Amino acid sequence: MKPHSGALGRLATLRLLAQRFAFLSLILASFGLMIVGKADTSLMERLRLGVSDALAPILEVVFRPASTIADVVNGVRELGSLRTDNARLREENARLMHWQTVARHLDTENQALHSQLNFIPDPDPSFITTRVIGDTGGAFVHSMLLNTGSLDGVRKGQAVIAGEVMVGRIAEVGQRSARVLLLTDINSHLPVMLEGSRAKAILTGDNTDRPRLNYLSPNANAAPGDRVVTSGHGGVFPPGMPIGVVSSVQDGVARVEPFVHRHQLEYVTVVDYGLAGILPSDNAGEGREH
Amino acid sequence: MDLWVRHLLPVGLTLALVLMGAMPTHLPGFAEISPQLPLIGVYYWAIYRPELLPASMAFVIGLMNDILLGTPLGVSSLIYILVQGMTMSQRRFFLGKPFMVAWCCFAMVAAGAILLEWALVSMLYDHVVPLTPAVFELLMSVAVYPIFSWLFGRTHAAMLRAE
Numbered sequence: 149m150k151p152h153s154g155a156l157g158r159l160a161t162l163r164l165l166a167q168r169f170a171f172l173s174l175i176l177a178s179f180g181l182m183i184v185g186k187a188d189t190s191l192m193e194r195l196r197l198g199v200s201d202a203l204a205p206i207l208e209v210v211f212r213p214a215s216t217i218a219d220v221v222n223g224v225r226e227l228g229s230l231r232t233d234n235a236r237l238r239e240e241n242a243r244l245m246h247w248q249t250v251a252r253h254l255d256t257e258n259q260a261l262h263s264q265l266n267f268i269p270d271p272d273p274s275f276i277t278t279r280v281i282g283d284t285g286g287a288f289v290h291s292m293l294l295n296t297g298s299l300d301g302v303r304k305g306q307a308v309i310a311g312e313v314m315v316g317r318i319a320e321v322g323q324r325s326a327r328v329l330l331l332t333d334i335n336s337h338l339p340v341m342l343e344g345s346r347a348k349a350i351l352t353g354d355n356t357d358r359p360r361l362n363y364l365s366p367n368a369n370a371a372p373g374d375r376v377v378t379s380g381h382g383g384v385f386p387p388g389m390p391i392g393v394v395s396s397v398q399d400g401v402a403r404v405e406p407f408v409h410r411h412q413l414e415y416v417t418v419v420d421y422g423l424a425g426i427l428p429s430d431n432a433g434e435g436r437e438h
Numbered sequence: 439m440d441l442w443v444r445h446l447l448p449v450g451l452t453l454a455l456v457l458m459g460a461m462p463t464h465l466p467g468f469a470e471i472s473p474q475l476p477l478i479g480v481y482y483w484a485i486y487r488p489e490l491l492p493a494s495m496a497f498v499i500g501l502m503n504d505i506l507l508g509t510p511l512g513v514s515s516l517i518y519i520l521v522q523g524m525t526m527s528q529r530r531f532f533l534g535k536p537f538m539v540a541w542c543c544f545a546m547v548a549a550g551a552i553l554l555e556w557a558l559v560s561m562l563y564d565h566v567v568p569l570t571p572a573v574f575e576l577l578m579s580v581a582v583y584p585i586f587s588w589l590f591g592r593t594h595a596a597m598l599r600a601e
Contacts, residue, residue: 171523179516180512181515182516218464283460283463284459286507290469
């Protein structure tokens, strides 16, 4: 556009200035969001959840065909390995039958001992099983969106499991959607222990698929193959929930291979163990509702 | 009559890419290295139709991306605004150039964007997040660029025919 007269030229300059100004204010707004998000997390959380609540139904409808396609592909792939799977499962079944006998025996023994000690059991958990509607990919955050929220009783800090293994914990709850922070996320810290030696540690994600064991006492002697379970410290998760196995120990840093496979998660279970927990935001969240 | 619908297409398609980024693919190992799809949309439309995807829309798209993915709010917004502004200011260079030029430049722009994202996220988390997944994210984004560029190209051609 060539300015034909002075007035037009001035108009064009003004327009350019306005554009520059808008551009700069948008950049400043982005920085402002980052700073506010760092300072006041609850405000940003409410904003986030308002939007993901609105998007949850859309995601659910849009991705249903996608998951059907994935199911069909999986079905075809499974046909190929049917024979080997069957043989493996028979063998495993035989082994598990033996374990079942052992477990029954131990269970009765345990109950007898509990009754002798007047042991107060942990409260019975309640479950909500829900669909994963968003596996939010990306190199920087490991999280998933669920299509249940506070209306269904999901609360912040609750454990999320798939089958019997730990997936992560609820990090944000909206009315109809919730975000799960996976074990591998850089912001995930879980109190765990080695199942064999009962040595305590904190499982810290670092955005790789092998989270590391921090604060493990040096004489704990973690070795590859050791099972890692929740320790129950902090009162958020009950003790003994399986997480993974130690995959490597290098330079005193033990890394854990989680049992959960992120790509296979289609349905997960949010578990309320009725433990109050030490998460301060849990109470704050409840306070807002009353 | 449906002029405004056509004019919403660039923003709409780019928002659709944001949603696609949150799709559970159930592919092993894919989630960590899934491409930055909205970046392709922001870049493409900044070259060919900057007035239909202005900086303000890039900001909104970035906001949606952060909200859906769970990255700290403002990170994607800043990156998309910068990509939009930078690309738009150089758009004359691209017009009439072969596809390879746009592709190579996208690789450079995406490298800068993802590196900046990595630095910002590391700063906001007070932790250095690993760079390797970011590099894979970049490679994936560059690899899928031709597909989406082609799709956008077809859309753009249809838009021009209708106008």
